[in-house]
Amino acid sequence: MKLLVTVKRVIDYNVQIRVKADGSGVEKDNVKMSMNPPDENAVEEALRIKEAGKADEIIILSIGNDKAQETIRTGLAMGADRGIHIKTDNDLEPLAISKIISKVAEEEKPSVILMGKQAIDDDCNQTGQMTSALLNWPQATFASKIEIDGQNAIVTREIDEGLERIKVSIPFVASCDLRLNEPRYASLPNIMKAKKKPIDTKDASSLGINIEPRIEQIKVEEPPVRQKGIMVSDVAELVQKLKHEAKVI
Amino acid sequence: MTILVLAEHNNIDIKSSTLNTISAASQIDQDIHVLVTGYQCEELAKDISKCEKVSKVYLANNEKLKNPIAENIEPIVVSLANNYSHIMAPATTFGKNIFPRIAVKLDIAQVSDVIKIISSDTFMRPIYAGNAIATVKSNDNIKVVTVRPTSFDPVETSGGKEQVENISFDNDSGSVEFIDREESQSERPELSTARVVISGGRGLQNAENFKLLNEIADKLNAAVGASRAAVDAGYVSNDYQVGQTGKVVVPDLYIAVGISGAIQHLAGMKESKVIVAINKDEEAPIFNVADYGLNADLFEALPQLSSELDKLNTIQQ
Numbered sequence: 001m002k003l004l005v006t007v008k009r010v011i012d013y014n015v016q017i018r019v020k021a022d023g024s025g026v027e028k029d030n031v032k033m034s035m036n037p038p039d040e041n042a043v044e045e046a047l048r049i050k051e052a053g054k055a056d057e058i059i060i061l062s063i064g065n066d067k068a069q070e071t072i073r074t075g076l077a078m079g080a081d082r083g084i085h086i087k088t089d090n091d092l093e094p095l096a097i098s099k100i101i102s103k104v105a106e107e108e109k110p111s112v113i114l115m116g117k118q119a120i121d122d123d124c125n126q127t128g129q130m131t132s133a134l135l136n137w138p139q140a141t142f143a144s145k146i147e148i149d150g151q152n153a154i155v156t157r158e159i160d161e162g163l164e165r166i167k168v169s170i171p172f173v174a175s176c177d178l179r180l181n182e183p184r185y186a187s188l189p190n191i192m193k194a195k196k197k198p199i200d201t202k203d204a205s206s207l208g209i210n211i212e213p214r215i216e217q218i219k220v221e222e223p224p225v226r227q228k229g230i231m232v233s234d235v236a237e238l239v240q241k242l243k244h245e246a247k248v249i
Numbered sequence: 250m251t252i253l254v255l256a257e258h259n260n261i262d263i264k265s266s267t268l269n270t271i272s273a274a275s276q277i278d279q280d281i282h283v284l285v286t287g288y289q290c291e292e293l294a295k296d297i298s299k300c301e302k303v304s305k306v307y308l309a310n311n312e313k314l315k316n317p318i319a320e321n322i323e324p325i326v327v328s329l330a331n332n333y334s335h336i337m338a339p340a341t342t343f344g345k346n347i348f349p350r351i352a353v354k355l356d357i358a359q360v361s362d363v364i365k366i367i368s369s370d371t372f373m374r375p376i377y378a379g380n381a382i383a384t385v386k387s388n389d390n391i392k393v394v395t396v397r398p399t400s401f402d403p404v405e406t407s408g409g410k411e412q413v414e415n416i417s418f419d420n421d422s423g424s425v426e427f428i429d430r431e432e433s434q435s436e437r438p439e440l441s442t443a444r445v446v447i448s449g450g451r452g453l454q455n456a457e458n459f460k461l462l463n464e465i466a467d468k469l470n471a472a473v474g475a476s477r478a479a480v481d482a483g484y485v486s487n488d489y490q491v492g493q494t495g496k497v498v499v500p501d502l503y504i505a506v507g508i509s510g511a512i513q514h515l516a517g518m519k520e521s522k523v524i525v526a527i528n529k530d531e532e533a534p535i536f537n538v539a540d541y542g543l544n545a546d547l548f549e550a551l552p553q554l555s556s557e558l559d560k561l562n563t564i565q566q
Contacts, residue, residue, distance in 0.1 A: 063253075094358075166428060
């Protein structure tokens, strides 16, 4: 069984982002970039499925500029077997991304596609569901537990009301929640080994897919700044302020 | 043109998110249709048809639709889509799960998690966990949009035309089987719609200490929330989580107890009307967004808060 994990290179989650003064976007130059956090959970889950003897190959796919190769290498250093890099210098929308993933999936024929439930840059939360619909494979979104059993999998999903379990048939698409697992760190020997693992690079324009953007970004701005309030000296003062000044209790 | 809203419900009650989404839709167009997919939910379909802005409710009533399986709901929406200028749903795990499928089947780029409607094709949405706000324009023929429920006041369920039309469903995908759902049970108001929320972080130190918050929550008729740190540490279950990867709350009063104020958490609560922070670390970033900060040990402050609230209630009576 083959597993395909898709990963996105994003601004590191610890970086306080800065909006560009001209409103054209956020500052990405000289900013630390990392693998999208829930994508790390997807890589980790694939490794665990393989370690349990239920899969024999893990492919890491990333779509982006040349630097996306670094993110693929991170996945390879964690333990994946090979990489596929679909090269584009444009920021693609989930619609185009899901078409590319589907195309790769048709060639590679994985049994499961795993990815993060959401990228922490555009916060769209669309790619997994779109890929599932395009391939006509079942989807298991916001997964916090994946149990593969023969030709099916039982997936626990994190929903607003609590938890839900569904049974899906293989092949399927899983979008991973942060609580699915604790991603491992790559060891130094594995980082060295990863440098020799193959990455197959193709240009996005060679795939025959329309990747033109459909949504126009008019502007990006800072959210309204919340004014810092006051410090109160004790609980009694706090309750008085809430009662008489803020009038919320 | 008309707008189609996909209703979120539990076969018994309408979820508030549906009324918030109808409200968002009414800012674009005054003619709104609502699609209800479910099982034995005629009554709630009728209730939705009582909304003033709703001229028609479509009801797909089938046992296979009892649970919201995305693969089953998607074709129903897609089959109706061409009659509409916009298709909208709440950006809850319900809407998020289904809508991108609809968008891709129509070959349309979805606009997710809209917090403000600028015009019929232009919307504002948070990116980078709310650390930036993007204004985007959709150039597709049909706009496929999910909206953040807390950004729009719910509509009333009165003054409507009360028209419900049944539509058929015969498209079970068969590839997904619902097993069960474990809903958190609570006597308190629901976290995402509560007027007062009190949340605890790692400062609470263990699950047992969350009782201190429960006691105050009961006095304020508040919902109890938690930071991701507290959830990851296993103090409370995941559905308590407020933040980028949890729930976004906009209560009148938000009380953060023993929460440092990571960006992750702020993304889920910084739109609250009044924020109170209680933390023993005076450098905690939560104080930068708090209207009222109290630099104190929560294990002393919470019992005091509890007794001060008792005094207040005694005076009022």
